[in-house]
Amino acid sequence: MKKNRKMVHMALLISIALVLHYFEHFIPPLAPGAKLGLANIVTLVCLNMFGSGEAMTIVLIRSVLGPILGGSPTGIMYSL
Template identity: 70%
Template sequence: MTKTRKITILAIIISQALVLHYIESFIPVLAPGAKLGLANIMTMVTLVLFGFKEALIVVVIRSVLGPLLGGSVTGILYSLSGGILSGFIMSVLYLKLDIYFSLMGISTAGAVFHNIGQLLTASWIFGTIGILYTYLPVLMLAAVVTGYFNGLVTRYILGYLEKKLEIRN
């Protein structure tokens, strides 16, 4: 694959992640922080199609630009900490341990660690550990559902993209 083609595809992926992030802000949430995390689909697609480095680039750019579209600067901090932690975890699971995990499992683990990263940041900012206990159970249950759903979507998208783009190297 040429460099130009790669950059173009990555740019499209990032913009799609941003669009998903934006659309998601219209969907009501069950609990604060318990979001669908649709943008994670694009992170996983990148991870499968390109690899760790590219996935992390997508995560960082999406995490910085996303909150700027609709949110606060503190939002950047939350999405960065969550995104990077979950990006690392998913990369390790997919690139090193993929024989043990399905995409749904990896996506769920990603969602779990996305929430953990955000909560750790929140308790750091608030200066209290109590938030962890109160929010963790709800966010974990949400992660099971959204993680499975996102993993499933990723699987279908990948099946389609691999046929159409023939970009897997």
């Protein structure tokens, strides 16, 4: 039961990170080439809740799925 609970929490954190990653495109950049990095908040929450391994998993999944769902599959190269 505990393993399922952890998997559900990870899935929810990934989905929240993807939503924040998507909405970040609508916020104008503060400086040229700089992004606000709202999805990194979810990474910090995961780091606090689970540890560094799970936080790295969220970062990698967000870095792959974010550009694909956001409309720019070539953006994967820039996010990793």
